[in-house]
Amino acid sequence: MTSKGKTITLAHGNGGKAMHDLIEKTFLPALDNRFLEALLDSAILPAHEYGLAFTTDSYVVQPLFFPGGDIGRLAVSGTVNDLAVAGARPRYLSAAFVIEDGFPLKDMAAIVRSMKIAADEAGVAIVTGDTKVVPRGKADGLFVNTSGIGTCEFRAALSPLAVRPGDRVIVSGTLGDHAAAIMKARGDFPVSFEIESDCRPLSGVVLATLERFPPPAVRFMRDPTRGGLATTLVELARSSTCSIEIDESALPVRDEVLALCELTGYDPLYLANEGKFILVCEENTAEDILAHLGSRPASKDAAIIGTVTDDPLSRVYLNTKAGGTRIVDMLVADMLPRIC
Amino acid sequence: MTSKGKTITLAHGNGGKAMHDLIEKTFLPALDNRFLEALLDSAILPAHEYGLAFTTDSYVVQPLFFPGGDIGRLAVSGTVNDLAVAGARPRYLSAAFVIEDGFPLKDMAAIVRSMKIAADEAGVAIVTGDTKVVPRGKADGLFVNTSGIGTCEFRAALSPLAVRPGDRVIVSGTLGDHAAAIMKARGDFPVSFEIESDCRPLSGVVLATLERFPPPAVRFMRDPTRGGLATTLVELARSSTCSIEIDESALPVRDEVLALCELTGYDPLYLANEGKFILVCEENTAEDILAHLGSRPASKDAAIIGTVTDDPLSRVYLNTKAGGTRIVDMLVADMLPRIC
Numbered sequence: 001m002t003s004k005g006k007t008i009t010l011a012h013g014n015g016g017k018a019m020h021d022l023i024e025k026t027f028l029p030a031l032d033n034r035f036l037e038a039l040l041d042s043a044i045l046p047a048h049e050y051g052l053a054f055t056t057d058s059y060v061v062q063p064l065f066f067p068g069g070d071i072g073r074l075a076v077s078g079t080v081n082d083l084a085v086a087g088a089r090p091r092y093l094s095a096a097f098v099i100e101d102g103f104p105l106k107d108m109a110a111i112v113r114s115m116k117i118a119a120d121e122a123g124v125a126i127v128t129g130d131t132k133v134v135p136r137g138k139a140d141g142l143f144v145n146t147s148g149i150g151t152c153e154f155r156a157a158l159s160p161l162a163v164r165p166g167d168r169v170i171v172s173g174t175l176g177d178h179a180a181a182i183m184k185a186r187g188d189f190p191v192s193f194e195i196e197s198d199c200r201p202l203s204g205v206v207l208a209t210l211e212r213f214p215p216p217a218v219r220f221m222r223d224p225t226r227g228g229l230a231t232t233l234v235e236l237a238r239s240s241t242c243s244i245e246i247d248e249s250a251l252p253v254r255d256e257v258l259a260l261c262e263l264t265g266y267d268p269l270y271l272a273n274e275g276k277f278i279l280v281c282e283e284n285t286a287e288d289i290l291a292h293l294g295s296r297p298a299s300k301d302a303a304i305i306g307t308v309t310d311d312p313l314s315r316v317y318l319n320t321k322a323g324g325t326r327i328v329d330m331l332v333a334d335m336l337p338r339i340c
Numbered sequence: 341m342t343s344k345g346k347t348i349t350l351a352h353g354n355g356g357k358a359m360h361d362l363i364e365k366t367f368l369p370a371l372d373n374r375f376l377e378a379l380l381d382s383a384i385l386p387a388h389e390y391g392l393a394f395t396t397d398s399y400v401v402q403p404l405f406f407p408g409g410d411i412g413r414l415a416v417s418g419t420v421n422d423l424a425v426a427g428a429r430p431r432y433l434s435a436a437f438v439i440e441d442g443f444p445l446k447d448m449a450a451i452v453r454s455m456k457i458a459a460d461e462a463g464v465a466i467v468t469g470d471t472k473v474v475p476r477g478k479a480d481g482l483f484v485n486t487s488g489i490g491t492c493e494f495r496a497a498l499s500p501l502a503v504r505p506g507d508r509v510i511v512s513g514t515l516g517d518h519a520a521a522i523m524k525a526r527g528d529f530p531v532s533f534e535i536e537s538d539c540r541p542l543s544g545v546v547l548a549t550l551e552r553f554p555p556p557a558v559r560f561m562r563d564p565t566r567g568g569l570a571t572t573l574v575e576l577a578r579s580s581t582c583s584i585e586i587d588e589s590a591l592p593v594r595d596e597v598l599a600l601c602e603l604t605g606y607d608p609l610y611l612a613n614e615g616k617f618i619l620v621c622e623e624n625t626a627e628d629i630l631a632h633l634g635s636r637p638a639s640k641d642a643a644i645i646g647t648v649t650d651d652p653l654s655r656v657y658l659n660t661k662a663g664g665t666r667i668v669d670m671l672v673a674d675m676l677p678r679i680c
Contacts, residue, residue, distance in 0.1 A: 015671060017670045042422050042490070051385055055468050056435070056470050057436065057470045058483075086382035086384065095396070096396045096398040098398050098400060128395050130397045134678060135677070143472075145487075147396055149392070231355050231356060329357075332357050337474075
């Protein structure tokens with residue numbers, strides 16, 4: 001095989017023979033499912049009784065491979081998680097690739113295999129796709145878009161409008177692992193310890209939790225990705241008519257992530273997560289939900305971190321370890337681009 | 341307003357304040373619909389009785405603005421058309437943007453407005469979205485991904501397997517207009533005449549045609565985009581158990597496109613279209629369908645261009661104007677990258 005045969009070229013994006021080869025030899029065997037095999041531009045899917053959830057995300061993370069995952073695992077997990085926290089069972093994903101001319105075929109194959117593994121973990125099928133190739137210097141290796149369809153599983157909606165004063169805020173595990181893993185993988189901050197991204201599909205634990213504690217006992221869920229926990233809570237407060245108070249001492253953060261934050265000046269509240277969710281629930285189910293989450297590997301470090309209050313300013317307050325209180329706002333300056 | 345306020349910056353991609361501003365000031369007012377306004381990561385949609393069609397496409401066209409359209413109009417039309425030719429009514433689209441740092445905000449706003457106009461023409465709502473920003477030199481202005489959901493409207497499936505010897509092949513209008521418009525817009529071939537892209541949503545004419553001539557009278561439809569009519573027919577022949585014979589003299593091609601092809605050596609059979617479909621139907625409805633298409637502006641230049649034969653080699657044959665016959669194959673060499 002010549003080196004020409006080992007990289008993606010512009011011909012892989014022209015709709016002709018090379019693209020058909022790429023799809024038939026690299027994508028179809030890896031993604032293996034009957035919907036995709038029809039090879040039409042639209043996958044035809046059975047419909048469902050309840051409503052549908054529909055979401056999309058493009059992934060531009062650098063580097064493409066990092067401890068704990070790669071852009072493929074991230075692209076499946078991120079989209080699956082957006083559906084799950086909406087109270088929907090993820091069913092079908094699309095996968096669209098924008099590839100830079102010269103990208104190694106073996107990396108492409110590894111990324112597609114990784115997507116299939118994550119899709120299997122989440123119980124979804126990648127049923128339709130698209131491939132574009134752009135000239136060298138016009139992209140950065142690979143961008144992946146995944147869109148997803150899920151079936152709504154609960155009659156009551158998870159919504160910021162369901163949140164009430166007195167409700168508890170739970171986070172499913174340690175904060176900032178994904179961002180810290182990416183920072184380390186970029187080599188900007190040479191540290192000796194290992195940090196893995198938390199990147200994983202959460203649909204299993206999220207749906208099991210919602211089945212046991214269906215809405216309206218659980219009011220709202222969200223995955224705190226770009227912008228971190230802080231941005232997610234600020235968005236929630238603004239969309240509700242309440243405020244939120246969280247306790248710094250209750251936030252689960254790994255020692256390695258704290259160390260990296262001290263070194264870099266980043267704040268774990270704003271660091272991206274790719275395998276964590278927040279959950280707001282009525283006060284008297286919080287301990288039961290916490291026990292349930294603690295018994296599952298994906299959420300074993302879950303913690304109750306705060307309370308919804310009747311302060312009408314729709315703000316987020318942090319009670320600091322030092323005993324003070326400060327207002328938490330959205331991210332303003334750019335912290336860490338290309339995290340997902 | 342400083343020049344800083346007039347371009348997209350990395351801060352527009354970080355999940356924080358600048359991104360919220362971009363979404364709230366530029367995207368939401370332009371795309372205006374109640375599903376999108378919930379601003380959650382997943383849009384919640386009503387489900388439907390029949391099956392769903394699901395498709396995705398990334399758009400990397402250069403230039404972003406061209407005669408007859410822009411990347412936004414293209415991104416809506418292309419995805420809507422993939423759904424329509426599957427026999428589905430396009431309902432919901434997602435829109436995901438990968439933007440290069442420094443991209444002009446006014447271009448972004450113009451493209452989103454253009455998406456809304458095309459979405460209105462097609463009767464679809466853009467219900468969920470995503471924005472990523474990458475540093476300068478890591479993308480090429482703007483890439484757009486649209487994924488789409490449609491509701492299947494017919495009990496019988498449109499399928500290559502429904503095609504039978506004797507069936508007629510119809511094309512809905514002139515070939516190669518989109519590719520020719522892009523070539524001219526790039527300025528590689530200075531010609532004096534105007535050519536506009538045919539880029540448009542086809543769901544209106546496609547569904548009206550299928551309602552009047554439902555499957556199995558119509559066997560199969562497809563939009564011949566990248567790779568052109570030739571590649572679409574070769575794919576169809578390979579997926580069926582028949583061959584296809586087309587007549588060069590019957591192919592509708594504008595004089596301007598023919599002139600550009602003579603100048604450049606391109607073959608109109610392989611040129612991309614973004615507002616045309618092919619339709620295979622049973623022999624005795626072909627003239628009625630042609631008359632129906634001829635009465636509608638979007639398909640006024642429709643023509644019967646060929647016949648399905650029982651040749652078991654699954655090939656496409658072109659009867660040339662010179663009286664010969666040649667085998668038509670898929671595109672091998674790259675003709676015109678970044679056409680869509």
